[in-house]
Amino acid sequence: MVLRYVLEGRIWAAAPATVVQGEFDLTAIYTPPGANGMRASFSNYVSSLGLEEPDWAPQQFDSFNHLLRLIFPDVSHSVHLIWREE
Secondary structure, eight states: OEEEEEETTEEEEEEEOEEEEEOSSOEEEEEOTTOEEEEEEOTTOOTTTTOOOOEEEEEEEEOOSEEEEEEOTTOSOEEEEEEOOO
């Protein structure tokens, strides 16, 4: 599957992910280190102050951490567990 991140109604990043648990009460999605994705450039973007619009042109990136995202039904947020093997 592809995990998409949305900011101000637009997709700003997308990366491959694997569903490791898909039950009624919990969906768990994993992205390993080295996964190739695409994202917008946010080097000068400050959303809360509205100073600049991000560069929405997609740029390739590689994940360098493990990411396990826990999604619960009827909840407006998810939980991200991020770690490195060091």
